[in-house]
Amino acid sequence: MSVLLREVCRALAPALATTAPAILVDATCGLGGHLLALLESSRPTRAFAFDRDPAARALAWQRLETAAMTTNVTMIDGRFSTMNARLAEVGVTQVAAILADLGVSSLQLDDGARGFSWRADAPLDMRMDPTTGTSAAELLATIETNELARILRELGEEPDAGRIARAIVAARPTSTTALVEVVTAAMSAPQRRKIGLRINPATRTFQALRLHINNELGELDRLLEDAPGLLAVGGRLAIISFHSLEDRRVKQRFARLSRPPVVPAHVPLRADELPRAKFALPPEFAKGVIAAPDEQGDNPRARSARLRVLERIEA
Ligand SMILES: C[S@@+](CC[C@H](N)C(=O)[O-])C[C@H]1O[C@@H](n2cnc3c(N)ncnc32)[C@H](O)[C@@H]1O
Structure with missing residues (x-):
């Protein structure tokens, strides 16, 4: 629409x-x-x-x-x-x-296979043009914690950027479901209480990765x-x-x-x-x-x- x-x-x-x-x-x-x-x-x-x-x-x-x-x-x-x-x-x-x-x-959001949304289990791709560039899974396979924390903070405005980045780098998830699990487990209790059921805990992380992957x-x-x-x-x-x-x-x-x-x-x-x-x-x-x-x-x-x-x- x-x-x-x-x-x-x-x-x-x-x-x-x-x-x-x-x-x-x-x-x-x-x-x-x-x-x-x-x-x-x-x-x-x-x-x-x-x-x-x-x-x-x-x-x-x-x-x-x-x-x-x-x-x-x-x-x-x-x-x-x-x-x-x-x-x-x-x-x-x-x-x-x-x-x-x-x-x-x-x-792009509704095609579960493209990895833009946490709603469907799929490989973490997130490229708007899947014929070129680096997928989110490829990025997460090699990225260092500090760089990932910066991306989550600047592009996702994620208050728990540091702890989420450490957890992602330790697990290096390759699918949307695995990423949601890692982020949800890493999020601090106050932050989890604050967002409650309003949004998925991984929403900001998905936004940050998507903005980064597609520049x-x-x-x-x-x-x-x-x-x-x-x-x-x-x-x-x-x-x-x-x-x-x-x-x-x-x-x-x-x-x-x-x-x-x-x-x-x-x-x-x-x-x-x-x-x-x-x-x-x-x-x-x-x-x-x-x-x-x-x-x-x-x-x-x-x-x-x-x-x-x-x-x-x-x-
Ligand atoms: C919100 S949708 C546009 C919807 C469209 N206005 C309509 O009414 O159907 C944004 C589109 O822009 C494309 N897009 C995003 N960034 C782009 C860029 N830098 N260059 C070209 N296309 C881009 C995406 O692939 C996506 O298809």
Whole structure:
């Protein structure tokens, strides 16, 4: 179920309506839910859809075919950190709208065999693109305690990072079930009481390993660096994030880009000569938008989602 679907369409519609050519980039196509809705509601001239997961690309393409929506859509295999270069290869240097819906798809979470979730017993893989890189089991087979503790602390915000890391390195689990057992046994009593039955004790560990295995924050930093430069005047970049580690980065980068450049106090400039920021936060989205209560009720994943939008206002 695509998160914040109405809000994403509302955020990107003005950019696709007023910027010519109306090129749309979906940086995280997943199962194509947002892409299909945007194709139907805003009718972009062309769309490019990225996903690093071959299974997601195949399924999304099937859905587009079923909806007779493949005309003018190009699917690109790869990470969104390569977006500017991959688009330049096909002659695209400016676009009207970019969407990034971060994190894992329901396809990845629900396919028990891929090791993303503690709900199904599976080998610890967790790679969004299973054709390349290191799986979580391979990482845990060799990692040292200090490095693992750092990952659990920084990417999982896990208060028991040290003791959990020591237990994992002692057991070196290779399956989701074994990892849950090790983490549950290692967790301190106060921490176990604190989380109670609210979440699985291994939730933070799974999040940290997944973010690390897929370099998700590195990917996001690259996107935040490069994507604004792709926007034509009037173009918009919309990002949905699911936890504070991501949202903080998006918020800070958007705030920095939408502040005018600082002019030294001794430079004599009239008000109309002051440099203006090239980007702005559209007022409706300035504080970030969360899912409406009905969506939060229907889709638990939507409860932690926040949409932020940046608009290019100057060349
Ligand atoms: C939350 S899902 C997107 C769901 C999609 N918006 C929909 O409506 O179906 C995120 C998708 O982004 C992909 N993804 C995550 N990080 C990526 C990256 N750095 N480059 C390309 N794709 C990425 C994942 O493989 C996953 O399929």
